[in-house]
Amino acid sequence: MNTDSSAPLSNRRDFLSTSGRIIAAGSLAGLVLPKVHAAGSDEIKLALIGCGGRGTGAAGNAMVQSGAPKLVAMADVFESKLKGSYKTLKDKFDDQVDVPDDRKFIGFDGYKKAMDCLKKGDIAIFTTPLAFRWVHFTYAIEKGLHVFMEKPVTADGPSSRRMLKLGEEAAAKNLKVAVGLNSRHSRALQELHQRVQDGEIGDVMLMRGYRMQPPIGSAFTVPSMRKEGQSELLFQISRFHSFIWASGGGFSDFYIHHIDHLSWMKNAWPIKAQALGGRHYKKSPEGEPYIDQNFDSYSVEYTFEDGAKLYMDGRCMIGANSIYSSYVHGTKGMAIASKSGDTGLPSSTYHGQNPTRDKMIWTSNVPPGETESHANEWTDLIQAIHDDKPYNEIKNGVYASVTTSMGRMAAHTAQEITFDQMLNHEHVYAPDVDKLTLDSEAFLKPDADGKYPVPEPGIKKDREF
Ligand SMILES: NC(=O)c1ccc[n+]([C@@H]2O[C@H](COP(=O)([O-])OP(=O)(O)OC[C@H]3O[C@@H](n4cnc5c(N)ncnc54)[C@H](O)[C@@H]3O)[C@@H](O)[C@H]2O)c1
Numbered sequence: 215m216n217t218d219s220s221a222p223l224s225n226r227r228d229f230l231s232t233s234g235r236i237i238a239a240g241s242l243a244g245l246v247l248p249k250v251h252a253a254g255s256d257e258i259k260l261a262l263i264g265c266g267g268r269g270t271g272a273a274g275n276a277m278v279q280s281g282a283p284k285l286v287a288m289a290d291v292f293e294s295k296l297k298g299s300y301k302t303l304k305d306k307f308d309d310q311v312d313v314p315d316d317r318k319f320i321g322f323d324g325y326k327k328a329m330d331c332l333k334k335g336d337i338a339i340f341t342t343p344l345a346f347r348w349v350h351f352t353y354a355i356e357k358g359l360h361v362f363m364e365k366p367v368t369a370d371g372p373s374s375r376r377m378l379k380l381g382e383e384a385a386a387k388n389l390k391v392a393v394g395l396n397s398r399h400s401r402a403l404q405e406l407h408q409r410v411q412d413g414e415i416g417d418v419m420l421m422r423g424y425r426m427q428p429p430i431g432s433a434f435t436v437p438s439m440r441k442e443g444q445s446e447l448l449f450q451i452s453r454f455h456s457f458i459w460a461s462g463g464g465f466s467d468f469y470i471h472h473i474d475h476l477s478w479m480k481n482a483w484p485i486k487a488q489a490l491g492g493r494h495y496k497k498s499p500e501g502e503p504y505i506d507q508n509f510d511s512y513s514v515e516y517t518f519e520d521g522a523k524l525y526m527d528g529r530c531m532i533g534a535n536s537i538y539s540s541y542v543h544g545t546k547g548m549a550i551a552s553k554s555g556d557t558g559l560p561s562s563t564y565h566g567q568n569p570t571r572d573k574m575i576w577t578s579n580v581p582p583g584e585t586e587s588h589a590n591e592w593t594d595l596i597q598a599i600h601d602d603k604p605y606n607e608i609k610n611g612v613y614a615s616v617t618t619s620m621g622r623m624a625a626h627t628a629q630e631i632t633f634d635q636m637l638n639h640e641h642v643y644a645p646d647v648d649k650l651t652l653d654s655e656a657f658l659k660p661d662a663d664g665k666y667p668v669p670e671p672g673i674k675k676d677r678e679f
Pocket of ligand 1: 295
């Protein structure tokens with residue numbers, strides 16, 4: 215499967231069989247698309263839905279772009295999160311933040327109210343856990359809004375198929391849609407991609423991604439983390455990395471960047487995965503039982519159509535060796551893609567398979583002002599809106615999410631999982647997520663000991679939990 219959306223159709227497997235339905239990803243070529251500008255002015259307005267760490271960061275990245283976009287509405291399910299984000303942004307951007315109390319919305323329907331404050335051609339920012347992406351995206355398309363949504367965009371087959379279809383609808387309405395796979399906007403990785411395509415390291419045969427670190431985010435949950443009086447549903451949302459329905463678990467949330475940018479270097483998507491994984495530590499250092507759905511160690515072997523491999527190793531463990539970087543090996547040489555972190559500079563290429571200075575062919579030299587891929591992805595989106603150029607990262611975002619999910623599912627079931635199996639899988643992880651209210655019951659229930667259903671590799675073979 216080819217990852218380069220600019221490649222000619224004849225070179226791409228652009229037609230996906232999704233539960234008997236055929237989606238033609240390139241079927242919009244040649245159509246005259248309607249212009250979508252913010253009505254009455256060139257000033258772009260923003261609504262932020264999901265006011266946590268990344269949402270606050272993304273809104274900040276947006277507001278430093280040309281035209282000085284203004285934040286006019288915010289929505290979250292937790293008032294404290296919205297308040298904190300508002301204060302941070304107001305302190306920093308002052309008159310670019312125009313969000314009076316009657317444009318601050320709390321609750322699961324807040325996304326609609328926030329987007330109702332925008333005009334066609336403005337931008338909605340989706341930075342909630344992924345379970346809500348398709349719900350929010352559906353409404354943005356209805357309202358004629360451009361979108362920036364964070365990765366991953368799906369965790370299961372049904373929402374992946376739904377998002378592909380929504381991506382087509384957005385493109386037909388000439389809406390610009392950015393997905394927060396920021397590796398694709400790293401200027402160093404863009405140049406490396408070009409060099410790899412030009413054959414600098416030969417044919418790509420092997421790629422390696424490592425994200426091995428102490429526990430992060432909300433991936434490891436113990437009972438005492440529940441706030442007094444907090445509902446089951448809001449508890450799970452507040453600990454979203456712990457729950458596969460909400461986030462795809464730590465695996466999807468943390469490892470998708472390497473899986474995405476390494477697949478991009480190969481210019482293809484893996485066709486299948488087999489994997490190892492397990493949970494070694496069952497109690498926190500304080501002795502409380504972990505009740506989340508994650509493993510603490512994962513090792514996935516992805517296979518491409520030509521037999522090339524991508525290995526993704528992930529570990530969340532205190533005291534273990536930390537490695538967080540990615541590599542590409544070809545028949546003539548190798549590359550360091552991310553030196554450290556998801557997109558750490560510099561990227562570099564080498565003759566042979568050892569990255570030593572005397573064998574170096576190239577090292578990236580990114581101009582100041584373009585070193586931050588989270589800022590670049592906004593520069594690229596705003597530029598596309600100003601130039602009215604087609605801009606739609608949904609298909610790539612869904613493929614990256616499905617590829618990540620197939621690795622996770624391979625580990626969780628101890629079965630080989632193909633891309634087509636994952637995409638066409640029928641298990642709905644977050645049923646009726648569009649109908650939730652603050653009083654709704656959680657669809658995932660804990661057992662009598664307060665523990666949630668966990669993967670049982672080899673026992674549960676065709677579903678993760
Ligand atoms: N691209 C990147 O480098 C990067 C980095 C961090 C996070 N992310 C992504 O951003 C997303 C959010 O992550 P985060 O770290 O900011 O988490 P966070 O918990 O800090 O923020 C998420 C926010 O969404 C709110 N929320 C949850 N459900 C909601 C709903 N239905 N409606 C409105 N608000 C809702 C939460 O209350 C919270 O304030 C995740 O998908 C994550 O993978 C991407």
